[in-house]
């Protein structure tokens with residue numbers, strides 16, 4: 001309620017926010033989680049909480065009147081369609097040079113993502129978090145994060161036989177024939193559940209093409225892991241459809257937090273003021289950066305240091321499809337959960353996920369999301385005239401990512417005698433280079449914050465999400481975001497509380 005005084009307020013319920021909530025509650029601290037998106041705990045008229053990727057409806061997008069699918073063309077035809085404006089689960093947030101996809105709701109990105117749960121290779125860790133003790137991360141915090149997230153790997157024998165991963169086996173064959181290391185990638189999807197989906201004994205989710213707009217079954221989102229445990233402590237409350245708009249020092253100590261309550265059309269229905277002793281920024285790389293940059297520039301938190309807003313990257317994301325020969329089909333049934341990849345990071349700067357294209361029909365396409373070692377970093381700045389935060393990313397900055405992805409796919413195409421698909425991102429457009437799923441940075445550890453996420457100019461303010469990671473994680477990022485949050489919160493509980 002407005003006027004309340006709370007011990008800890010956490011902005012956002014993604015990975016960073018969920019870790020903070022659980023560990024603080026276990027340490028005996030009352031925690032209030034504030035989330036701008038919906039709770040996603042109530043089925044719609046069709047009995048389902050989330051809509052299907054093939055039939056996006058009002059539940060799909062965050063306050064848009066038209067879908068903005070990452071893969072928005074097929075055989076040259078545009079796929080986007082009109083939808084009612086609603087506080088849907090996937091935000092396609094548009095900046096001048098890039099569209100940043102993010103989850104909206106209790107569970108953050110875990111609601112919409114593919115669940116690929118990858119621990120970076122130890123030899124690459126120094127480039128991810130240079131000021132963090134890698135021994136501690138690999139002996140304590142990565143194992144802790146993987147266990148709490150429920151990470152598991154596909155049964156290789158089932159992979160070899162199920163029709164749902166024919167596309168994965170084609171991906172493996174092509175990778176290996178060109179001499180690239182093929183790797184199984186862990187995921188938080190319940191692999192036993194997926195086998196039961198195939199057997200027809202449970203409602204289908206991954207095998208019904210559910211991804212991007214939520215999975216109704218099978219995926220262990222944060223609601224089923226960290227957040228369930230946090231709520232079970234009895235010390236954690238969650239306010240969905242509440243958006244934090246300001247944080248500033250309170251006259252009597254602690255921080256004044258301004259919060260807008262939203263309805264499902266995005267209208268503000270109430271404005272609330274809460275005082276919190278400590279505030280954790282866990283609004284995601286973009287959400288946290290936008291708040292901090294605006295609050296510094298507009299005088300709410302003027303002493304934040306000059307690194308705030310800097311060091312943002314797209315994790316080098318770039319997508320592409322390859323057209324296979326007619327004798328090399330990828331299957332009409334494709335599990336929406338990816339389970340494997342091609343590792344050419346050390347030789348070519350690219351790690352490619354063999355991605356599903358769960359259209360329900362045979363496409364003869366192999367589809368890939370590459371994570372590349374793109375060197376560009378952008379900055380968030382406050383545009384006072386426009387009254388909004390802007391991002392300096394330029395569309396042309398994707399070229400290094402394309403070049404790195406080509407180290408894999410040019411070689412495979414040459415070996416297989418195949419070509420790139422040109423019909424998936426427009427008309428005669430090969431590369432999905434307009435977007436990222438993996439925003440990282442903007443309040444980088446050891447620069448905008450101290451080495452544990454403290455905003456040191458303001459005791460009691462912390463950053464604990466993907467904003468801490470300097471633009472690239474060398475692999476899909478949420479395990480690293482979770483493990484870093486585990487490390488930081490343990491230290492903060494031990495020393496600050």
Ligand code: FDA
Nearest residue numbers: 012014015016036108109113116244284287466476477478
């Ligand atoms: P996260 O974005 O999860 O959470 C932030 C939360 O804060 C959101 O719920 C948001 O609504 C809320 N918020 C923001 N501003 C607020 C405000 N002002 N007030 C209140 N609440 C606010 N990663 C991976 O490792 N493997 C994968 O397979 C994938 N796949 C994937 C697919 C797609 C489609 C997407 C969009 C993303 C992925 N990712 C992924 C990326 C992964 O989901 C992402 O890195 C993490 O969710 C980031 O975790 P954070 O805790 O930083 O923020």
